[in-house]
Amino acid sequence: MGVRQDSMLEASIDADLPVILWGPPGTGKTATVRSLAKSQGREVITLIGSQCDPTDIGGLPVPDGTGRVSIAPPAWVGDLSTSNGGREPILFLDEISCAPPAVQAALLRVIHERIAAGVELHCRIVCAANRADTAADGGILGPAVGNRLVHVDWTGPTAAEWASGEVGGWGGVTSPFVSRWAARIGSVLVRHSSLLLCPPKNGDMSGAWPSPRSWSASCRLLAAFKTDVNLESVLSACVGHAAASEMSAMLEAQDLPDPESILSGRAKLPSRGDQVLAASLSLAAAACEDRPDRADRINRAWDVLGGARPDTIITAARALRSGAPLVVHPVAVALGERLIGVGV
Numbered sequence: 023m024g025v026r027q028d029s030m031l032e033a034s035i036d037a038d039l040p041v042i043l044w045g046p047p048g049t050g051k052t053a054t055v056r057s058l059a060k061s062q063g064r065e066v067i068t069l070i071g072s073q074c075d076p077t078d079i080g081g082l083p084v085p086d087g088t089g090r091v092s093i094a095p096p097a098w099v100g101d102l103s104t105s106n107g108g109r110e111p112i113l114f115l116d117e118i119s120c121a122p123p124a125v126q127a128a129l130l131r132v133i134h135e136r137i138a139a140g141v142e143l144h145c146r147i148v149c150a151a152n153r154a155d156t157a158a159d160g161g162i163l164g165p166a167v168g169n170r171l172v173h174v175d176w177t178g179p180t181a182a183e184w185a186s187g188e189v190g191g192w193g194g195v196t197s198p199f200v201s202r203w204a205a206r207i208g209s210v211l212v213r214h215s216s217l218l219l220c221p222p223k224n225g226d227m228s229g230a231w232p233s234p235r236s237w238s239a240s241c242r243l244l245a246a247f248k249t250d251v252n253l254e255s256v257l258s259a260c261v262g263h264a265a266a267s268e269m270s271a272m273l274e275a276q277d278l279p280d281p282e283s284i285l286s287g288r289a290k291l292p293s294r295g296d297q298v299l300a301a302s303l304s305l306a307a308a309a310c311e312d313r314p315d316r317a318d319r320i321n322r323a324w325d326v327l328g329g330a331r332p333d334t335i336i337t338a339a340r341a342l343r344s345g346a347p348l349v350v351h352p353v354a355v356a357l358g359e360r361l362i363g364v365g366v
């Protein structure tokens with residue numbers, strides 16, 4: 023079994039090795055770096071390689087009035103020039119493969135020696151890039167830069183990880199309208215995982231197409247409509263016509279009990295596998311809503327999940343854990359390694 027991509031990223035940061043995440047657009051590279059930095063108590067300083075020129079990296083020559091020229095470091099260098107005794111911030115070099123060759127050359131000392139414009143940097147370095155066939159402009163990384171990096175092939179979240187994270191607010195509290203749409207869409211994606219990430223086969227990626235990012239946008243766009251709306255039309259704007267047609271057909275075929283009825287004990291989880299998945303995710307979404315009795319609702323949701331087969335509710339259980347990581351319930355303890363994803 024290989025090493026998980028997020029584990030490789032975290033290990034590289036801990037080992038103080040510059041690392042690059044290679045993956046398609048919309049698969050959560052930036053979001054993962056920010057989330058990991060937050061969990062480790064690190065700040066993130068971001069440079070977009072495709073938007074930089076060499077002086078943005080190496081500084082600008084400035085005459086001092088005596089005939090001498092000194093190098094004025096760019097502003098971001100000041101944020102990384104001193105160590106305050108805490109955890110070093112992350113210098114995030116996004117779209118680095120699209121940086122012009124002169125910018126990549128200027129980044130060599132930054133990546134290898136942690137020096138920019140003659141100033142020593144106190145940071146950890148993480149880069150991100152799209153492969154040449156999906157990059158906005160090129161996507162070729164020079165060998166001198168590439169040989170200094172740990173390379174991680176980034177595929178993004180699985181459908182189950184996307185569903186549990188989106189429903190649970192990725193560790194925070196999200197809008198109940200967003201999380202309930204995420205529950206419905208996520209239940210379909212878990213069973214039809216090829217829909218999660220499906221770049222156009224003709225290579226034209228300028229329009230709408232399915233990715234974890236565009237499915238998240240779909241949930242937010244659907245939640246913004248306060249009245250009934252044509253489901254396929256809204257989905258098409260985010261993920262394209264083919265995926266929207268398939269998703270809307272499966273969503274409209276769902277026949278699920280009201281999650282509030284399940285929480286109150288007036289209804290039970292269905293028995294059919296696909297319906298259990300969808301209903302349990304909707305239950306988790308409802309339980310994680312920002313309400314005064316949120317803690318009680320989350321505990322009641324755990325009680326309900328405890329009465330179902332573990333393999334049918336593990337995605338919903340992870341959503342509950344994502345939405346309320348500090349809640350320790352006997353059902354969560356019983357799920358153990360299956361809940362935290364070890365070996366999955």
